[in-house]
Amino acid sequence: MKTSKLTSLPSIRRLPSYLVLVQQALDEGMEYISGTVIAQELELEPIQVRKDLALTGIVGKPRIGYSVKDLYIAINRFLHWDTEKKASIVGAGHLGQALMGNKEFLKHGLRICAGFDVEPSKIGKKFHGIDIYPLDALPQVKRELGIEIAILTVPSTAAQEVAEQIVRAGITAIWNFTNVKLKVPSQVIVQQEDLSSGYAVLTVKIGAFRASPPG
Amino acid sequence: MKTSKLTSLPSIRRLPSYLVLVQQALDEGMEYISGTVIAQELELEPIQVRKDLALTGIVGKPRIGYSVKDLYIAINRFLHWDTEKKASIVGAGHLGQALMGNKEFLKHGLRICAGFDVEPSKIGKKFHGIDIYPLDALPQVKRELGIEIAILTVPSTAAQEVAEQIVRAGITAIWNFTNVKLKVPSQVIVQQEDLSSGYAVLTVKIGAFRASPPG
DNA sequence: TAGATTGTTAATCGATTAACAATC
DNA sequence: TAGATTGTTAATCGATTAACAATC
Known part of the structure; x- marks a missing residue:
């Protein structure tokens, strides 16, 4: 069996930059953050942010955005950054x-x-x-x-x-x-x-x- | 006027790795190096190497390859690495x-x-x-x-x-x-x-x- | 409710790869 | 010459972007 196809490398490379923002939001006590806001901060397209975040399995709330805490956990888990x-x-x-x-x-x-x-x-x-x-x-x-x-x-x-x-x-x-x-x-x-x-x-x-x- | 479109970023990122090989070839006194050989060394497709090198303006010799010296100069010039x-x-x-x-x-x-x-x-x-x-x-x-x-x-x-x-x-x-x-x-x-x-x-x-x- | 945002499906764009004639 | 390699033109592939229904 061949190594299973990785998800898009460009997306993986962008995930850490989202994490920086999410960490900040967490520190500031924010509950939700929207893909639109993340996109604005990083000068990306909102749709690209949503697509990237979807990789991690996170599910957002229409009109509200993503739970900051859940998003932090989801990105970290997806990257395997939650295990030493x-x-x-x-x-x-x-x-x-x-x-x-x-x-x-x-x-x-x-x-x-x-x-x-x-x-x-x-x-x-x-x-x-x-x-x-x-x-x-x-x-x-x-x-x-x-x-x-x-x-x-x-x-x-x-x-x-x-x-x-x-x-x-x-x-x-x-x-x-x-x-x-x-x-x-x-x-x-x-x-x-x-x-x-x-x-x-x-x-x-x-x-x-x-x-x-x-x- | 908008900043003119850059050539493909992935190609630009690969050029320095070609330069390492070309520098080696230069040190070894080689006169010519083919895109096929470069591709083999870096585990890339030969056509990709040829396309990337073409960006620098270098012209190769069918059957022979590229002049090592010219290639070194061309890549360095293209990257603006020839000026301090x-x-x-x-x-x-x-x-x-x-x-x-x-x-x-x-x-x-x-x-x-x-x-x-x-x-x-x-x-x-x-x-x-x-x-x-x-x-x-x-x-x-x-x-x-x-x-x-x-x-x-x-x-x-x-x-x-x-x-x-x-x-x-x-x-x-x-x-x-x-x-x-x-x-x-x-x-x-x-x-x-x-x-x-x-x-x-x-x-x-x-x-x-x-x-x-x-x- | 009205409207902003998500997530899905489709379209576009750009990069990679394939095919092949030209050539030394 | 024969054959490996270049460089060009076309095809494919994958990533980005657009469109839009679903939703809270």
Whole structure:
């Protein structure tokens, strides 16, 4: 059996931005929020918001909108952000350290519980309360702590080699912050997080703007 | 006149990954590279690679492929990565510091030449050789150094307010690493760089995999 | 009630993929 | 030459948007 078809990736990517708004509404004690309002805030089409939210199984009230509390629960559940997932940072450089310090992740169920590096001076240290282990210890620490996600933040030159170690350790999900397309077995899930593709969009937009600024 | 229609965003996002491969080919002294090979390496369809590359204006040789050198130049030019753009980090926290240390950006023409923060203890310091100024100094430093891009890495709670300061300082391009949808005048270009949307895709994929693992 | 909003079904739009002639 | 690859034109696919009945 093939992996069942995922729902639209663009929709999934938009859901976290709805969650930010819903969280705000929750904090403000609002009971209901309408798709129209969400659309306005995020500069999207109301119909797109309704379609996206429908994915989560939420049912709204005509004329009223969606229950803020239910919506919060529905989005979190749909994204699987309501269950804790243990992760490790592989490559405790600047970016790796910054990610270890990101409190936001915990709200999404992502608990970073170990860091790995090859640099002897870093091993045994803690960053933001997280222990750094030698890369070789990956299989053992993975077993002991039950790590299921590897956040890959090594230099590009080491990416493929380290990815193979991650796979050998039995980790099947990699959040890849390097610009290298990893060659891994098909059962391993790789999510590419590429700053340069976002930057490319920015620079092209700046270029287009200079060519013909609006009104 | 409205801002002219950009070419397909998905294509633009893929171009940097081609560039990584082309750079490698260049380092290895290869003269030509075919769309077929690029497609194989990145697990894309050859026709998609050809279509994307065509955007840059590159012309290939049937049976041979594309000149590696020409392709490198064409992609870089299309993305405007062949001209230097001066940027500043606004918010010198963990992520901001990590980005200041990112050597990769220089290859894409992005020169980070100043950092800003409100934290008195950080002001006057240097991170990775980059001076940290008080946020109030933004207009002046912007003028003196010719900064055109603000990389926004403040806490979410401060995002909107700081974005307004950025706009008032006359900066018209913001690379936004916060999860806040910024309200800015229409002539300001905002590129959202949202880790949580990538993470959402990862967690949904993991969930789908668990529901029905392949083979 | 009147009217704003939801959710469904249909239409449009844009991106991806297919087919194939041109070519070196 | 034979055959792999490019680039163009057409077909398909999927996501976005429109239309509108249902509803509270």
